[in-house]
Each structure stands twice: as C-alpha cells, then as structure tokens.
Amino acid sequence: MKEDLIYEILSVVEEIPQGNVATYGQIARLIGREKNARLVGKALSVAQYYGDYPCHRVVNHAGRLVPGWKEQGELLKEEGVPFRDSTHVDIKKCIWDC
DNA sequence: CCGCTGACTTAAA
C-alpha cells in the first residue's frame, strides 16, 4: 500500500537532524525508490495528515523551499539552517550527510 | 479510460 511508502519516508524524515535538511532524491534513494522523488513530495504533503513530522526539513535539490508555504523558512531558521535567500536555503552547508 | 499537473532528479546536448 502507499501507506508503506509514507512510513518509509516519514521514518527517514524523522531521522533528519535539526539544523540539516534532506532532498527528495536523497530520501527517495534511501527508501529504495530513487526515481520516485516526486512521490516523496506527494507523500510529505499527506504526511501532515498522517501525523506531525518535520517535513519542513525536506527541500528540493536546489534548496528551494516548498512553494506556497510561509512558515517553513522560519522553522528552518529556528533550527539554524543557513539561508541563501528568503526562499532558498544553503543546502550546500546544511545538507543531511547520510 | 486518457491526459495533465505536481512539495523532483539526473544525465546529456
């Protein structure tokens, strides 16, 4: 079921240390679905519905924050994530080293 | 049932 996918993704997202961020591709690779990065984003969108997860620590490969989300930047700042600008984080420095 | 869109990524030209 797709819920299993949610579980795997959420498990990984939950493992992301504070002050770091992970990319969809990174997570997708960890869960064994390298090509399913899109599903990770989709799953995260429903992840909030499943429970409270740090989905704000997950950004795209460019470090671009989720479109249409205002608090994400603030949340990441609170965790000490370096920002390049209001909508992009310095993923180079805060990328989750797995 | 078909096709498009989307919190995506990587490789190649």
Added chain:
DNA sequence: ATTTAAGCCAGCG
C-alpha cells in the same frame, strides 16, 4: 552555465 529529455507515481477532470 543553461536548456532538453526522460523516468516514476498519485490525484483530478
């Protein structure tokens, strides 16, 4: 450095 193409899955009209 920038643009194109392709790959994958789920939801919606």
